[in-house]
Amino acid sequence: MSIAAQLQSVLDRIDADFDNSLERLFTLLRIKSISADPAFAADCKAAADHLAKDIATLGFATEVRPTAGHPAIVAKANGSEANGGKDSRPHVLFYGHYDVQPVDPLNLWHRPPFEPVVTDHADGRKIIVARGAEDDKGQLMTFVEACRAWKQVTGSLPVDITIVIEGEEEVGSKNFVPFLEQNKEEFKADFALICDTGMWDPNTPAITTSLRGLLYEEVWIKAANRDLHSGLFGGGAQNPIRVLTRILGGLFDDDGRITIPGFYDGVKDLPPDILAQWKKLDLTPERFLKPIGLSVPAGEKDRLLIEQVSSRPTCDVNGIIGGYTGEGSKTVIPAQASAKVSFRLVEGQDPVKIRKAFRDYVTARLPKDCSAEFGDHSSAPAIALDWNMKPLAAARRALTDEWGKETILFGSGASIPIVAEFKNTLGIDTVLVGFGLDDDNIHSPNEKYDLKSFHKGIRSWARILGALAEMPKA
Structure with a gap:
């Protein structure tokens, strides 16, 4: 029987088994797998064990593998x-x-x-509320459940699949990347699939074709050798907070452009046809900013809002610390002040060069008696995918068939560093399909995942697997 003939039975099975799919997701969501807090290390191991056991029931050869941090799951189904x-x-x-x-x-x-x-959203949508509901347990389970339906209906999977699930994405994948490098021959494939992105809106599917890179820096400005009494030293002693805020305030000009010398070197404009498509999407401040209590775009004034958040590089001050921040007052001139600064980078920008340019910018503006120290955190280059790659085209057709609306191809302002690692380490491109929505509150209280996103996400992956099976192998 052909793939096309089998597909409807697979979709019917997904619909009939959806309550069980939801309960399987709930079982995973109940596990407190917080990777950032060592107190939850046992919970992270429990989540890995639970997923490995579940995926093994689908005929995958499955292992929980140790890393230098939380364990990873590796599962293989090779029909060929x-x-x-x-x-x-x-x-x-x-x-x-x-x-x-x-x-x-x-x-x-x-x-x-x-x-x-499962509860009601204010606008009537049914939503799943829990930490991890969207990022990334609900998303990854759409793929697992699609595999389950194919296996239950046909006894096999339509393509060869290796599943790898890590436990440290939320803390920068610092131990997963070496794990990937150590096992790169084992993870070779034609291409990768990731379900950790979003829809254009609740009814319009999307495929992410570019991801901004990330550079995260920390800077400490130091002056006196101790905190000083502002009554005795005020006016005469240098204040690191004043120095730091002046430097940070100068990072942007009146038109919203970043002033670091060389920052825009290598940055390209969108191709005219892509820009024309994005204009038609009509992402307005009313739609994008009003729900979060804002109204005016803060990026480069000569750019569309969709460019500002998707395809242009950015700089954001994520936190400032200095002086006395407790209850009441304390008249102090602090000995130091610090800031955490992140950059979202686009294709053509080198994180190493941007880091040096930022540090040079800061040190060039230090007054006498002040010094700067820097700490680097995560970094990853931007990724731009081939809009014409065959797996992407197959996934686009499958999503359009499921949702009944043309699939949008657009760039994401976020960063998924592992995509660059797949390209650099394994030599493969990635198709980024996801079913999250802008109001899912990921990383925030009351994280949610639309019930429709979960259900049709499973159906979407079932269609995509079928479409990939009918695609000629490169």
Whole structure:
């Protein structure tokens, strides 16, 4: 029987089994797999064990593998190998992560974050509320459930699949990347699939074709050798907070452009046809900013809002610390002040060069008696995918068939560093399909995942797997 003939039975099975799919997701959501807090290390291991056991029931050869941090899951289903290598089926690598963000501040949650529930959104949508509901447990389970339906209906999977699920994505994948490098021959595939992105709106599917890179820096400005009494030293002693805020304030000009010398070197404009498509999407401040209580775009004034958040480089001050911040007052001139600064980078920008340019910018503006120290955190280059790659085209057709609306191809302002690692280490491109929405509150209290996103996400992956099976292998 052809793939097309089998597909409807697979979709019917997904619909009939959806309540069980939801309960399987709820079981995973109840596990407190917070990777950032060592107190939850046992929970992270429990999540890995649970997922490995579940995926093994689908016929995958599954292992929980140790890393220098939280364990990873590796699962393989190779039908071509079982058939003597005679098949020419595509081999895909699916990536997800079971770890979640901390839940703080807990008092802002409407219910306990690890007690998942289906409830009503203010606009009438049915939503799943729990930490990890969207990022990334709900998303990765759409793929697992699609595999389950194919296996239950046909007894096999339409393509060869390696699943790798890590437990440290939310803390920068620092131990997963070496794990990937150590096992790169094992993870070779034709291309990768990731479900950790979003829809254009609740009814319009999307494929992410570019990701901004990330550079995260920390800077300390130091002056006197101790905190000083502002009555005795005020006016005569240098204040690191004043120095730091002056430097940070100068990072932007009146038109919203970043003033670091050389920052825009290598940055290209969108191709005219892509820009024309994005204009038609009509992303307005009313739609994008009003729900978060804002009204005026803060980026480069000569750029569309969709460019500002998707395809242009940015700089943001994520935190400032200095002086006395406790209750009441303390008249002090601090000995130091610090800031955390992140840059979202685009294709053509080198994180190493941007780091040096930022540090040179800061040190060139230091007055006498002040010094600067720097700490680097995560960094990753930007990724731009080939809009014409065959797996992307197949996924686009499948999504359009499921949702009944043309699939949007657009750039994401976020960063998924593992995509660059797949390209650099494994030599493969990644198709980024996801079903998250802008109001899902990921990394925030009351994280949610639309019930429709979960249900049709499973159906979407079932269609995509079928479409990939009918695609000629490169």
